[in-house]
Amino acid sequence: MKLARAVDGKAVLRWPGGLQIRLGNLYAGFFLIVTAVALAALSLGMGSIKAGLGDLAAALGAAPLDPDKAYALWDVRLPRILTGFLAGWLVAMAASMLQSLTRNPLADPGLLGLSQGSMIMIMLLLIYAPTASKALIPLAALGGGLGVALALLILVGRERSNGLAILLMGIAIETVLSSIASLLILYTPSETSYALSSWLAGSLFQASWTGIAALAPWFLLSLPVAFLAGHALGPYELGEEMALALGEPIDRSRPIVLVLAVLLGAAAVTAVGPLMFLGVLAPQLVGFLSPALARARLFLAGLMGGVLVISADGLTRAVAGEIAMPLGLSLTLVGVPLFILSLRLRALKLFRTH
Template sequence: MILARALDGRRVVRLSGGLQIRVGDLTTLACLLVAILIAAIVSLTVGTTPITLGDAAATLRRGPGGGDLAFAIWEVRLPRILMGVLVGGSIALTGAMLQSLSQNPLADPGLLGLSQGSMTALMLIFVLFPTMPQGVLPLAALGGGLAVGILLLLLVGRGNAGGMAILLMGIAVETTLSSVTSVLVLYTPPEVSLALADWMAGSLFRSSWNSLATFTPWFALGVPAILLLGRSLRSYDMGDQMAMSLGENLPLSKPVILVTAVLLTSAAVSAVGPLAFLGVMAPHLANFISPTSGRGRLVLSAAVGSLLVICADMMTRAFAGDIPLPTGLAIVMLGVPMFILTLRLRAMRRMRRQ
């Protein structure tokens, strides 16, 4: 490992295998990880049960069991924080992958219908088989997401269609499935409709150590995805034709990227429900903080997504009332102003360069 300069003059760390990492990206990642750690620590103290930092530290040292404070931290808040980190990173990572694949900055799991496929399958399970074991839900979500992914591949062709065709076909599929979920919500018994509407808003409320253990293996897929697909996604950022000229095997890599996105999205939806707009916001915020591509963009997007979900969950617990604020709504309230600000600052930056 040596410190050098790239062709554009920026300092990079070159590894023995030929991989190089920009020093700026490493610095940004370190800052984001520190921010995630700080947000997680503060989140331990926020909720209906007031806890100071000293009490939280002492409770963590003692371990689970023994009083209301231990229950609040070990059984409620800590699983929610860890689930927020994993789910936020997965959805943001998926959004960055799909934006590169489709060459469209608005692409995310919801827009391409992947989230909707998983959500429709789960809603059918909730309505038709309400006594189904919890362990089947991730498999049902995976089946719905894979069905949408396979349908997209059949409709646009394996590697033969451009990113815009994938995006437009995904929008058509998502719209069709949205009508199905609307029918399920409207024509089911009131108590079922309320439960479905609450779940569709996205929430970490049901997070537990069991659900965390179920979701973690699916999240582990993101690590090899970053390592193996980063180079392909950097090629796709320059367009399909340029990717082909660089030696990218489109009929192979496109389905692999899409299936990986389906796996991460389906697991996230089954764990917490859909978190709308997170897959769009996080990659753009990460790109504004440190413009990069390939593996660097995937890692930074995942870190920003984790930070947004932790902060949004902390907001839901800080302002908890008779009607709890869904995490998905809190993410929109927190992230959209930041998203608009970054777009405005980016536009002003471009105008100064002209």
């Protein structure tokens, strides 16, 4: 490993096999990790019961802990923080993959209808088989997402330059599925309708260690996925014609990347419900923090997604108190101002450059 300069003059760390990473991306990753840890520590102390990082450290040191504090830390706050980070990571990484695939910064699992496919299947299961095993919910989510992905691939076909075609077809499918979801909520019994509406708004209120155990394998899977898929997505970001010229087998890699994005997105939807707009926010904020491509962009987007969800959950508990504020709403309150600020600063930078 040695320090070198890329073609654009940026400092990079380069390995003998040709792998390289920009120092700016390393610094950004370190900053996001530190931010996530700091926000998690701050979030541990939020709540009606006065308990925080010091109490957790004492408990880890085998010191006796008040039962109420132990319950608040181990059964409520830690599961929420970890579930939020994992779900944010998965959604942001899936969205970043889709944006590279379609070459569109607005693409995310929700816009392409993938999240809606998962949601519809979960809703149908909860409405028509309420006594079914909870183990079927992840399978229903995966089935719905994969069904939409298959429909996209069939409807778009094997045309070239079909990144835009996938996006437009996904928007059409998303519109239809959203209408179906609205009908299901409208014509189901009021108790079921209220529960579905709360879940559709996104929530960490049911976070548990069992849910974390279900999300952890998908998080671990996303690490090699980012490393391997990032290599394929690099050429896509140059355009499909250039990707073909570089030898990228688009007809094979596109369906694989799409399916991987579905798997990651469906896992997050199962755990916390849909996190709308997070998939657009996280990669764009990463682009402002440290422009990155391929693998680096996937990892940084995942970290940003986790940071945004932890921040939103902290805002929910700090501001709303005992009120059940939907996670999607708090994500909007946290992310949109940052998004507007980053776009404004980027525009000012471009203006000064020209």
